[in-house]
Amino acid sequence: MSEHTEDQVTLGDKAVETSQFDRYKGTLNRTDRIAIISTTLTRGYRYYMEAKRSSFRAPTNPETLKLVKASLGEPEQRFGLVVFHYLTDEAGNLIDTTKCQGKIKVWSISESRYEELSGLHRTWPLLDSAEGFAGKQVDLQIRCTEEKFQRMTFTPCPDAQWKKKEAWYNALKEKEAKARDKLKLTLGKQLTDQEILDLLGAALPSQTGGTQNAGEVDLSDVLDG
Numbered sequence: 001m002s003e004h005t006e007d008q009v010t011l012g013d014k015a016v017e018t019s020q021f022d023r024y025k026g027t028l029n030r031t032d033r034i035a036i037i038s039t040t041l042t043r044g045y046r047y048y049m050e051a052k053r054s055s056f057r058a059p060t061n062p063e064t065l066k067l068v069k070a071s072l073g074e075p076e077q078r079f080g081l082v083v084f085h086y087l088t089d090e091a092g093n094l095i096d097t098t099k100c101q102g103k104i105k106v107w108s109i110s111e112s113r114y115e116e117l118s119g120l121h122r123t124w125p126l127l128d129s130a131e132g133f134a135g136k137q138v139d140l141q142i143r144c145t146e147e148k149f150q151r152m153t154f155t156p157c158p159d160a161q162w163k164k165k166e167a168w169y170n171a172l173k174e175k176e177a178k179a180r181d182k183l184k185l186t187l188g189k190q191l192t193d194q195e196i197l198d199l200l201g202a203a204l205p206s207q208t209g210g211t212q213n214a215g216e217v218d219l220s221d222v223l224d225g
Contacts, residue, residue: 021082021104021105021106021178021179021182022103022105022106023105023106023107023108023186024083024085024105024106024107025150026142026143026144026147026150026152027144027147028144028145028146028147029090029143029144029145030090030143030144031088031090031091031092031141031142031143032085032086032088032092032141032142032143032144033085033086033088033092033093033094033139033140033141033142033157033161034083034084034085034086034107034139034140034142035083035084035086035137035139035140035160035161035162035163035172036081036082036083036126036127036128036140037082037083037084037104037128037162037172037173037176038081038082038083038127038128038176039127039128039129039130040127041079041080041081041114042079042080042081042180042183042184042187043077043078043079043080043187044057044058044077044078044079044080044184044187044188045057045058045075045076045077045078045187046058046075046076046078046187046188047068047072047075047076047188048076048188049072049199052199054189054199055188055189056188056189056190056191056195056196056199057187057188057189057190057191058075058188059191059193059196061193064193064196064197067197067200068196068200071200072200076110076111077110077111078108078109078110078111078186078187078188079108079109079110079111079113079114080106080107080108080109080183080184080186080187081106081107081109081183082104082105082106082107082176082179082180082183083104083105083106083107084100084102084103084104084105084162084172085102085103085104085105086100086101086102086139086161087101087102087103092141092142092143094161097161100161100162100164100165100168100172104172104175104176104179106179106182106183106186107186108183108186108187116154117154120140120154120156123156124138124156125137125138126138126140126156128173132169132173133163133166133169133170135163137160137163138156138157138158138159138160139156139157139159139160139161139162140154140155140156140157141154141155141156141157142154142155143155
């Protein structure tokens with residue numbers, strides 16, 4: 001049977017899975033508990049235009065990138081990862097320790113947050129490892145102290161709840177694979193060169209002057225010689 005054949009379902013059908021994944025964001029004065037279910041982070045470079053509240057990935061065309069850098073400076077390095085946001089109370093305590101309840105989310109972090117998490121990871125393994133279910137890992141409690149700029153404090157937990165049962169681990173890793181494509185969107189939209197230039201109100205050198213003077217050359221220097 002084809003993966004995309006039509007069939008009949010009802011609202012609330014457990015056999016239906018949607019492809020939407022929320023972004024993780026801390027809530028002021030609330031403590032969350034998450035598991036980083038990625039084994040690696042997705043890295044990208046983006047620009048953010050505050051005036052237009054729009055972000056886009058750095059262009060790969062060197063000529064376009066040069067124009068963007070002249071206008072906006074160097075791109076910002078961002079990292080994306082997939083997390084499992086547990087169902088907890090406001091203090092970050094699991095609602096039911098016998099279950100693995102929560103929601104898969106994607107999390108976009110800055111260079112400074114990357115460094116912060118890297119420091120913790122040196123002592124407490126935060127990422128899923130190549131060893132899979134058997135690999136040592138801890139969950140992370142996150143308390144949001146300022147919501148607009150997502151200022152946070154981090155406290156490693158003694159263990160990783162999602163690795164207490166292999167069935168939980170396998171189910172979440174399957175969903176993590178489906179969430180990876182969404183990570184690219186958290187690093188900024190992939191725009192065409194023309195879309196980027198339209199945002200900047202700029203034009204590539206080859207596009208300036210139109211076609212009115214196409215093919216014309218100035219021979220004055222040669223003739224005057």
